[in-house]
Amino acid sequence: MWTAKDNMTDQTGKTVIVTGANTGIGFETALAFYKAGAHVILACRNTDNAIQALESLRQQGGTGTLETALLNLASLKMVRQFAETFLERHQQLHLLINNAGVMIPPASKTDDGFELQFGVNFIGHFALTGYLYPLLKNTPGARIVTVSSMAYLRGSIDFDNLKSEKSYDPMREYSQSKLADILFSVELQRRINAVGDKVISVAAQPGANKTELARHMTADEFSAAVERIGELMEPWQGALPSLYAAVSEDVMGGELFGPDQDGGYRGFPARAAIAPNGSDEVAAQRLWSYAEEVTGVQFPG
Numbered sequence: 632m633w634t635a636k637d638n639m640t641d642q643t644g645k646t647v648i649v650t651g652a653n654t655g656i657g658f659e660t661a662l663a664f665y666k667a668g669a670h671v672i673l674a675c676r677n678t679d680n681a682i683q684a685l686e687s688l689r690q691q692g693g694t695g696t697l698e699t700a701l702l703n704l705a706s707l708k709m710v711r712q713f714a715e716t717f718l719e720r721h722q723q724l725h726l727l728i729n730n731a732g733v734m735i736p737p738a739s740k741t742d743d744g745f746e747l748q749f750g751v752n753f754i755g756h757f758a759l760t761g762y763l764y765p766l767l768k769n770t771p772g773a774r775i776v777t778v779s780s781m782a783y784l785r786g787s788i789d790f791d792n793l794k795s796e797k798s799y800d801p802m803r804e805y806s807q808s809k810l811a812d813i814l815f816s817v818e819l820q821r822r823i824n825a826v827g828d829k830v831i832s833v834a835a836q837p838g839a840n841k842t843e844l845a846r847h848m849t850a851d852e853f854s855a856a857v858e859r860i861g862e863l864m865e866p867w868q869g870a871l872p873s874l875y876a877a878v879s880e881d882v883m884g885g886e887l888f889g890p891d892q893d894g895g896y897r898g899f900p901a902r903a904a905i906a907p908n909g910s911d912e913v914a915a916q917r918l919w920s921y922a923e924e925v926t927g928v929q930f931p932g
């Protein structure tokens with residue numbers, strides 16, 4: 632049973648970006664790195680919330696250091712600004728944790744016109760990873776952890792509806808975005824291997840947890856979801872797959888880690904098989920080309 636408390640290795644000297652670190656799984660991920668001695672950048676879309684999280688992390692105590700940075704993944708311009716500022720200030724980046732996410736919001740779009748979940752959960756993180764890749768590549772032992780969800784299993788990519796041109800179905804769009812995260816993570820590793828870089832790209836899925844992710848659900852929808860998937864874990868436990876993927880020696884690029892019990896909804900980190908829709912190379916390549924085209928960001932290589 633792997634836990635951060637018992638198994639997290641010393642992260643002193645490491646620089647870590649956690650997107651969406653002000654709450655939920657991102658907060659717990661940041662806390663574990665802070666306790667382990669890392670320099671943690673809390674990359675959040677709301678500065679006040681980021682500062683509040685930083686203070687709360689300090690109160691809980693850690694041997695690392697903390698910094699907040701403004702990152703709104705719903706705006707490619709702001710993603711670029713975040714990356715430019717980061718690259719001016721930092722000479723290394725050991726870990727990029729692509730954690731931030733939004734689930735079943737009312738129909739809405741990013742600044743660039745993408746359906747919000749596809750835009751934030753995937754497109755924003757694609758661009759962010761691309762902008763930061765040159766630094767990751769030059770930092771020994773660098774890893775990129777992309778947080779997906781069990782919802783990816785029900786997902787498919789509808790290339791004709793990525794801007795909600797046809798219709799909006801909140802859970803279908805969430806599943807699509809989380810499938811995109813897996814396809815991205817696996818395809819990135821293929822491309823890293825092809826150019827001979829040493830960076831590791833790995834996916835994590837946190838299982839079922841009590842966080843603010845359900846903020847757009849009605850009370851009835853929330854009860855029905857809990858009825859279907861069972862008891863929810865505390866966010867510290869949901870952070871473990873991301874942490875394991877980020878620090879364990881037992882990790883290879885292109886893999887997925889998630890809780891080991893109840894079909895992946897609860898438990899402690901373990902390697903998980905990637906379902907056929909998540910390892911579809913044709914879909915992954917098409918998605919990659921699409922993302923390169925719409926973001927104008929090309930990497931690795």
Ligand SMILES: NC(=O)c1ccc[n+]([C@@H]2O[C@H](COP(=O)([O-])OP(=O)(O)OC[C@H]3O[C@@H](n4cnc5c(N)ncnc54)[C@H](OP(=O)(O)O)[C@@H]3O)[C@@H](O)[C@H]2O)c1
Pocket residue numbers: 650651652653654655656657674675676677680702703704705730731732733734751778779780781836837838839840841842843844845869
């Ligand atoms: N909780 C679960 O059971 C579960 C299950 C499967 C997968 N996940 C995945 O785990 C990750 C973390 O979710 P969580 O459960 O911790 O949810 P959460 O408590 O709602 O946290 C989500 C984080 O993402 C941030 N975020 C949302 N939109 C953003 C944007 N446009 N730009 C930058 N940051 C943005 C949020 O910021 P604000 O607070 O400012 O909105 C928040 O910090 C997500 O990728 C989610 O899909 C969670």
